[in-house]
Amino acid sequence: MTELMVDARNIAKQYGAIEVLKSVNLQVKRGEVTCLIGPSGSGKSTLLRCINHLEKHDAGELFVDGELVGYELKDNRLFERKSSEICESRSEIGMVFQRFNLFAHLNVLDNITIGMIRVKGLSEDAAVAKARELLRRVGLVNKEASYPSQLSGGQQQRVAIARALAMEPKLMLFDEPTSALDPELVGEVLEVMKDLANSGMTMIVVTHEMGFAREVADSIYFLDQGVIEESGEPQQVLSNPRSERLQNFLSKVL
Amino acid sequence: MTTNGDITYRVVPVRHYGRWVAAAVIAVFGAMVIHTIFSKVPTGQVACATTNGVRSCHGVMEWRFGWDVVFQYFTSPLMLRGLLTTIELTLMAMSIGIVLGVLVAIMRLSPNRLLSIPAWIYTWFFRGTPVYVQLLFWFNFAALYKVLAVGVPFGSAHFFTFNTLSITAYVAAVIGLGLNEAAYMSEIARAGLISVDEGQIEAATALGMTRAQTLRLVILPQAMRVILPPTGNEVISMLKTTSLAAGIGVIELTGAAENIYASNYKVMDLLICASLWYIIMTTVLSIGQYYIERHFGRGALRNQPLTPIERLRRDLKGIAGKMHTTRPGVVR
Numbered sequence: 001m002t003e004l005m006v007d008a009r010n011i012a013k014q015y016g017a018i019e020v021l022k023s024v025n026l027q028v029k030r031g032e033v034t035c036l037i038g039p040s041g042s043g044k045s046t047l048l049r050c051i052n053h054l055e056k057h058d059a060g061e062l063f064v065d066g067e068l069v070g071y072e073l074k075d076n077r078l079f080e081r082k083s084s085e086i087c088e089s090r091s092e093i094g095m096v097f098q099r100f101n102l103f104a105h106l107n108v109l110d111n112i113t114i115g116m117i118r119v120k121g122l123s124e125d126a127a128v129a130k131a132r133e134l135l136r137r138v139g140l141v142n143k144e145a146s147y148p149s150q151l152s153g154g155q156q157q158r159v160a161i162a163r164a165l166a167m168e169p170k171l172m173l174f175d176e177p178t179s180a181l182d183p184e185l186v187g188e189v190l191e192v193m194k195d196l197a198n199s200g201m202t203m204i205v206v207t208h209e210m211g212f213a214r215e216v217a218d219s220i221y222f223l224d225q226g227v228i229e230e231s232g233e234p235q236q237v238l239s240n241p242r243s244e245r246l247q248n249f250l251s252k253v254l
Numbered sequence: 255m256t257t258n259g260d261i262t263y264r265v266v267p268v269r270h271y272g273r274w275v276a277a278a279v280i281a282v283f284g285a286m287v288i289h290t291i292f293s294k295v296p297t298g299q300v301a302c303a304t305t306n307g308v309r310s311c312h313g314v315m316e317w318r319f320g321w322d323v324v325f326q327y328f329t330s331p332l333m334l335r336g337l338l339t340t341i342e343l344t345l346m347a348m349s350i351g352i353v354l355g356v357l358v359a360i361m362r363l364s365p366n367r368l369l370s371i372p373a374w375i376y377t378w379f380f381r382g383t384p385v386y387v388q389l390l391f392w393f394n395f396a397a398l399y400k401v402l403a404v405g406v407p408f409g410s411a412h413f414f415t416f417n418t419l420s421i422t423a424y425v426a427a428v429i430g431l432g433l434n435e436a437a438y439m440s441e442i443a444r445a446g447l448i449s450v451d452e453g454q455i456e457a458a459t460a461l462g463m464t465r466a467q468t469l470r471l472v473i474l475p476q477a478m479r480v481i482l483p484p485t486g487n488e489v490i491s492m493l494k495t496t497s498l499a500a501g502i503g504v505i506e507l508t509g510a511a512e513n514i515y516a517s518n519y520k521v522m523d524l525l526i527c528a529s530l531w532y533i534i535m536t537t538v539l540s541i542g543q544y545y546i547e548r549h550f551g552r553g554a555l556r557n558q559p560l561t562p563i564e565r566l567r568r569d570l571k572g573i574a575g576k577m578h579t580t581r582p583g584v585v586r
Contacts, residue, residue, distance in 0.1 A: 052460060083464065091462025101457035105475045105550075115461040118471060160457075167461065 002066045005030045005171055005202045006051060011060035013046055013226075020046045022226040023060065028171075028219075033203045035213040035234075038223035039249060044206040047223070048173050051204065052093040053086055064093065065170060091119050094164030098176040100156040102148040102163070108135070109144040112163045120167065127166075134162040138192050154185030158192055165196075172196065174205040210254055214238055222246050293318050320523035327514060327527050336510025337531055343427055343496040343506060348489055350432025355439025360469070362444055373440070380437035386498050388434055393426035393502045427499035435492060442484045446477030478550040486543035490536050507531055 006028040112131035138158040294315040302311040361373035405412035500509035511524040
């Protein structure tokens, strides 16, 4: 077992003529929280989406838990993995989206159990029991029969976190989890995420919440125009930024 | 009444004289229509009878709309058999239409052009020709191919052959209506599928669902909300379009009416009789559609609207409640 949960080396990604990621390196250790910060369009979300293969990277090597993402190396050639294998590895990585993306036609309980039952093959009873336990953990015990449209943004995002945790992931990806929330609802979601970080979950968080990054992150990466401009421990990155771009960025968001 | 301090004024609503006149004209016209529908006219014949040695004669009257004939045939075996055939045709054609239509829609949305272009051609062709012509085409298909066979492409070995002369009018109607319907249903299904938010698909993918699972468990159930209303419309439309099958000799509801009036010349009476059946069936379908749409609409609205029956019950309760609490106000 390697010490690194995510090891991205020289990752590049293009959309047509636009280079979204240019030779990005990212190393995330087991049990650590990594925050990706940077202006919009800097490639943070794309990098995150490459990690569970929602996007295909064009160049570079990307390992999750010691295995290549999306490919298999045999006889010096990269073979694309079958979609069933990719689905299986995705099921071990939880993802939380900016716009929650709860299944609108399912109530809270079904949103959480659908992955356990349909993907992991759990029995309905086991899935429901696990879902109730998770709802207690995110503080939404009495909401299991509600539909997403009946919940506040903060409640929806906590359900989304519970849905991801239900798959017992080894890694959690958060794509700007609080950016679509009213200011007074941000706290309840960050609270759940802090709990999760304290429980030893490996997390990669794209965020604009500098306070959260400073408090919870083990390391911070600053991306700008598809390049990692600066990275390191929160104290160093946020308090003593070296590059002018990061100084500029921090002066705008802090 | 509105209150200003402790003085209560009476509010006088605006008088809409124009509306009242219009309403009166429409009411009179409506009364005339209803009167003429249920009026009797003289037949020109005279009937005489002798009672207690007194002979009396009077002109014979009959319903203008032939209601006695309408209800004489309303439940006649021939009409009922026709009704059953109409329902069968509708069910089978719609089943083919929905299944094939969803399939064509999924093909149309495929990134693979070898799937999406044939799907587009299918819709283009079947929407581009009249359904009655298509019915005639399938009924006369034997003129084009005597047998249909499944075998080695371009080879001579056959596993399965089918004699096209055995395509009856009934089968031609089911095929023709079904294939035509699939073209329209595919556009309806496509609109539904692309209406589902991309984020839903991403969330399903991130959970590790396969493409098929995502389609079946996440996209289709949500697309249903968009697909259902126009599909209900299509069912109602199909119910009446099946009357075209009478043109190739299928004795469905309209065909049965035609057969009967061909022998007794009561053309209008039997057309009214058939129309009554059509309108009863479309009414039943509309009610069913309302409840099915309600079922698939859950989660889309914060609160489910009340059904008409629930609303009626609430209103009745409201009136009863008011009766108890009404107090005379102070008017100055």
